[in-house]
Amino acid sequence: MKQQIAERPVITGANVPGRGAPGRMLRRRAARVWTEMKKNRHAYVLMAPYFIIFCTFTVIPVLLSFILSFSNFNLLEPPKWIGWQNYARLFVQDDIFLIALKNTLLFAAITGPISYIACFMFAWLINELPPKLRALLTLVLYAPSISGNTYLIWTLLFAGDSYGFANSFLMKWGFIMEPIQWLQDSRYVLMILILVQLWLSLGTSFLAFIAGLQNVDRTMYEAGSIDGIRNRWQELWFITLPAMRPQLMFGAVIQIASAFSVAEISIYLIGFPSVDYAAHTIVTHLVDYGTIRFEMGYASAIATVLFTIMLTVNLVTQKLLGKVGE
Amino acid sequence: MKMVLKIPKRLNRSLGVDLLLFVLLGGVACFMALPLVFTISNAFKPIDEIFTFPPKLFVRNPTFKNFTDLVGIFSDSWVPFSRYVFNTFFIAIVGTAGHVILASAAAYPLAKLRFPGKKLMFNIVVLSLMFTVYVTQVPNYMMISYLGLINTYWAILLPAFGMTLGLYLMKQFMEQIPDALLEAGKIDGASEYRIYWQIVMPIVRPAWLTLIIFSLQNLWTNGSVTSHKYIYSEQLKTVDYVFGQIQNGGLVRTGPVAAVTLLMMIVPITVFIVTQSSIIQTMSTSGLKE
Numbered sequence: 001m002k003q004q005i006a007e008r009p010v011i012t013g014a015n016v017p018g019r020g021a022p023g024r025m026l027r028r029r030a031a032r033v034w035t036e037m038k039k040n041r042h043a044y045v046l047m048a049p050y051f052i053i054f055c056t057f058t059v060i061p062v063l064l065s066f067i068l069s070f071s072n073f074n075l076l077e078p079p080k081w082i083g084w085q086n087y088a089r090l091f092v093q094d095d096i097f098l099i100a101l102k103n104t105l106l107f108a109a110i111t112g113p114i115s116y117i118a119c120f121m122f123a124w125l126i127n128e129l130p131p132k133l134r135a136l137l138t139l140v141l142y143a144p145s146i147s148g149n150t151y152l153i154w155t156l157l158f159a160g161d162s163y164g165f166a167n168s169f170l171m172k173w174g175f176i177m178e179p180i181q182w183l184q185d186s187r188y189v190l191m192i193l194i195l196v197q198l199w200l201s202l203g204t205s206f207l208a209f210i211a212g213l214q215n216v217d218r219t220m221y222e223a224g225s226i227d228g229i230r231n232r233w234q235e236l237w238f239i240t241l242p243a244m245r246p247q248l249m250f251g252a253v254i255q256i257a258s259a260f261s262v263a264e265i266s267i268y269l270i271g272f273p274s275v276d277y278a279a280h281t282i283v284t285h286l287v288d289y290g291t292i293r294f295e296m297g298y299a300s301a302i303a304t305v306l307f308t309i310m311l312t313v314n315l316v317t318q319k320l321l322g323k324v325g326e
Numbered sequence: 327m328k329m330v331l332k333i334p335k336r337l338n339r340s341l342g343v344d345l346l347l348f349v350l351l352g353g354v355a356c357f358m359a360l361p362l363v364f365t366i367s368n369a370f371k372p373i374d375e376i377f378t379f380p381p382k383l384f385v386r387n388p389t390f391k392n393f394t395d396l397v398g399i400f401s402d403s404w405v406p407f408s409r410y411v412f413n414t415f416f417i418a419i420v421g422t423a424g425h426v427i428l429a430s431a432a433a434y435p436l437a438k439l440r441f442p443g444k445k446l447m448f449n450i451v452v453l454s455l456m457f458t459v460y461v462t463q464v465p466n467y468m469m470i471s472y473l474g475l476i477n478t479y480w481a482i483l484l485p486a487f488g489m490t491l492g493l494y495l496m497k498q499f500m501e502q503i504p505d506a507l508l509e510a511g512k513i514d515g516a517s518e519y520r521i522y523w524q525i526v527m528p529i530v531r532p533a534w535l536t537l538i539i540f541s542l543q544n545l546w547t548n549g550s551v552t553s554h555k556y557i558y559s560e561q562l563k564t565v566d567y568v569f570g571q572i573q574n575g576g577l578v579r580t581g582p583v584a585a586v587t588l589l590m591m592i593v594p595i596t597v598f599i600v601t602q603s604s605i606i607q608t609m610s611t612s613g614l615k616e
Contacts (some may be wrong), residue, residue, distance in 0.1 A: 031478075033442045040442075042518040043435035050432035053488035058454050061465035068465070076466070125351045132348050132590070135602060137351070140359050141503075145541070145592035148547030149566055153361045154367070156580070163377050165364075204484065204491070204540070204609075211609035232339060248611020253614060254491075261458035261582055273404075283460045290464040291555055299464045307461045314456040 062307065067301035075294055087299035095174050097302070099277045099284040102261060103190060107281065108313075110194055112259035115201035120249060122202065123209035125234070138210060145203035151265055154196050158182035186278035188269045193279050196265055201258065205251030214246030216240055241324050248324065252317045263287060282306050368584035369393075376580050392581035397571060398584060407568070412547070413502065414564040417479060421486040422541040426534050428491040430500075434522045436493075437500035438508060452614065454490045470556060481556035486545055492537040498611045499533040508512045533605035539601055542594055549602065562577065566590065 037044070047206055062111050069086055073079035090097050126134050144150065157165040160181040167179040180325070224239045241248065263283035266272070270279040273288070282302060290299035363383065364535070368376060385562040402405035433583040435441065436448055459466075466485065475481045503526060547566045557563060569586050572579050 024332055036442050038440060040435075043439045043441045045445075046435050046518070046522060047447070050428040050488065050493065053428070053484055054451075054490070056469055056492065057466055057488050058462060058484045059450065061462035061469060062454075062457075064465040064468070066464060071353075075478040076594075080363065115366065122351065122354065125347055137355060138602065138606075139599060140355050143362055144358055146543050146594040148543075148594060149363065149569060150362065150365055150587055150591045153365045153368070153584075153587065157361065159366065165381055165382055168381055199361065202358070206606060206610045208612045211606045214606070215610045231341065235348045244613075247609075248614050249614035250612050253452075257456060257458050261460050263460060279528075286460060286463070290467070296464050296468075304463060307457050310457045310461070311453075313372075 020235045022257060026244055065307070066301045068297050071297040071300075073253055073295075073297040073300075079297065084296070086298050089298070089306075090301055091306065096277055096283075097281065100280045100282050101305075103263075103280055104282045107190065107194060107197070107262060108256075108259040111197045111262075112255055113199065115198055115259065116205070116252060116255045117153040118198070119202055119255065120209050120248075123206055123213055124240070126210060129214040135211075138207075141202045141260070142206060145200050145206075146224055147280070149268075151196055151200060152268060154199075155183065155269060158192055160184060183270055184275055186274075186276040189274055189279040192264065193266055193270065194296040197259075197262055198263070201255070203254070203258070203322060205254045208247045208251050208254075209244070212244040216243045245321065245324060248321050252268070253314060256310060256314050256317060259311070260306065282309075328363065362591075365584060365587050368581075371581065371584070373531070373581055377583075381477075384396070388578060392585035393444075395425065396582045396585050399579075401475075403568075405563075409561060410563060410565045410568050413479075413562060414566070417482055417486075417564060418542055418545045421424055421483045421545045422538050423542045424483065424487045425489055425492055426537045428487050429489070429537060430496050430527065430530065430534070431522065432498055433496035434526050435494055436497045438503065438526075451490055451494055451497075457487075467555060475556075475558055477559055477562065479562065482545070486541065489539055489541060489544060495536055495540075495608060495612055496533050498613070499530055499536075499608050502611055504608040532607040535604040536608035537596070537603040538607060539598055542597060546594055 068079060070083055071079035071083060072082050072085075108211055124139075126137050126141075129137065147270070159165075160179060160183060161169070162168055162171060164179065164182070166182060170176045171179065180188070182192055186253045205246060220239050220243065221235060229235050229238060231244070261283055262281055263286075266274065266279045266281055266284055270283060271325070273278055274284075286302045286306065289295045289302060330570060361381075365385060366604050367385045369392055370385045370390070372387060372389045372391060375382065397407075411551070436444060436451075470481050470484075471478060475484065507525060507529075508521055515538070569583070569590065571584055572586060
């Protein structure tokens with residue numbers, strides 16, 4: 001009691017006369033935060049180099065891109081404010097953007113869920129194998145995603161002449177009489193892109209799932225068995241998946257990001273621009289306006305649309321994954 | 327007397343489904359491996375074997391001619407091939423080392439210290455995992471050009487230092503370091519910097535290796551899209567740029583292209599083989615908590 005009384009004048013002493021209560025509170029809070037910050041300055045010193053770079057190349061660009069999307073900017077003249085015109089042009093006038101949007105959504109709707117489920121399925125299957133075999137299969141399944149440009153080998157597998165693997169196989173078995181121009185025919189290119197993307201997709205999340213599965217508490221399975229779990233599917237749904245929820249969330253973030261950002265494989269495999277824009281995606285559209293036509297304002301609008309789509313899909317997915325095993 | 331023959335049966339498994347699933351797994355493993363096997367075998371095929379009908383998966387008369395041809399092709403270029411190789415290694419090594427050091431320095435306070443703004447900073451990092459570099463490529467180009475970094479190694483190195491995934495994984499991994507260990511350091515009078523460098527860094531070795539593989543994955547062939555924009559001097563270009571050039575040489579170059587592809591994929595795969603168990607260890611803490 002005594003202490004409290006003794007402290008009071010110290011606190012009120014910090015008041016500046018003539019200020020309202022909220023102002024005083026704010027000032028006091030700011031002062032407290034400031035002392036905390038000074039006390040922990042080594043934390044900021046350690047973080048500074050990374051975060052300066054991170055802000056320069058990630059945070060500021062996102063904000064800048066958002067602002068520029070409302071302007072007309074070609075790098076040479078100063079940006080001109082034009083309001084929503086870029087967005088109006090995107091969705092009303094730019095037919096090619098609509099094709100790109102359709103392709104991207106279709107592509108993501110197929111490769112996103114399939115690759116995500118495949119990452120988990122194979123991690124789950126591998127998990128039951130002896131360690132040596134598990135390490136080998138992890139390598140085989142993961143290798144495509146780290147071997148850089150190796151995906152270009154698909155141009156040989158799907159070569160348009162009869163030397164291509166796909167063509168020669170189909171011709172030998174009599175499915176087709178003449179070689180198909182796989183990479184030049186707008187009916188096939190998106191399909192091939194999807195196939196190659198799936199081939200590349202057992203990446204970071206696959207490793208995260210393998211690791212997550214190894215960490216599920218063994219005794220939970222025994223307990224579950226006593227509680228009446230009869231088969232592997234029930235075990236998966238009621239024990240494994242809930243125990244891995246954090247990994248599942250992380251994996252979803254990674255798979256969604258890669259499903260929406262396909263561009264390189266489209267450009268290098270199918271070509272740019274692709275036949276009838278059949279393999280044109282939001283990102284290739286962005287590359288077109290951002291690095292070839294230098295319509296930076298318009299490109300920023302494309303980037304902002306992409307950003308919004310990715311963030312929305314991510315947040316919805318996170319909500320859905322929260323329900324797993326309930 | 328009844329012998330109890332008890333095979334240690336795994337819980338909740340049936341042989342039929344086991345078989346079915348593993349046939350599926352085998353099939354997919356073949357699908358994944360086929361292009362890689364094809365790449366390896368193509369690199370050793372003489373030209374007449376590359377163009378046979380029907381094409382063969384495996385090489386009959388292996389030859390090193392594709393590799394020796396490569397030497398011939400490169401002796402024509404006015405920038406010596408060794409310079410491209412140097413650039414590739416330089417960017418991969420410096421970029422990776424810088425990323426590991428900076429990201430772990432930033433991850434330590436985020437994981438283990440308490441200070442104002444910590445939560446906000448981490449949330450921004452998580453948010454930025456949700457979109458890709460393409461979103462920021464237009465402003466990035468402007469940033470790099472305003473900083474005067476166009477046509478320098480820095481145009482590729484600096485953004486690579488700031489990769490988000492590495493910081494995220496490192497921070498999650500550091501969280502499991504027992505606080506007692508850090509307290510002990512503090513009692514001995516070590517500064518936070520020393521604790522970071524001498525106590526934390528040695529413990530998180532598995533996480534470094536993980537950051538190395540992801541950074542390498544990013545930098546090893548990253549030349550393809552980004553460096554074309556940022557780098558125009560022939561002397562600063564990397565192997566995968568030349569790779570594209572050889573490929574433009576058309577059908578005759580199919581053999582040498584296969585040889586370069588093989589050489590380029592050996593490095594990341596070898597690194598992964600060596601570091602696999604550390605990576606799995608790191609990824610077990612990668613989960614995203616609600």
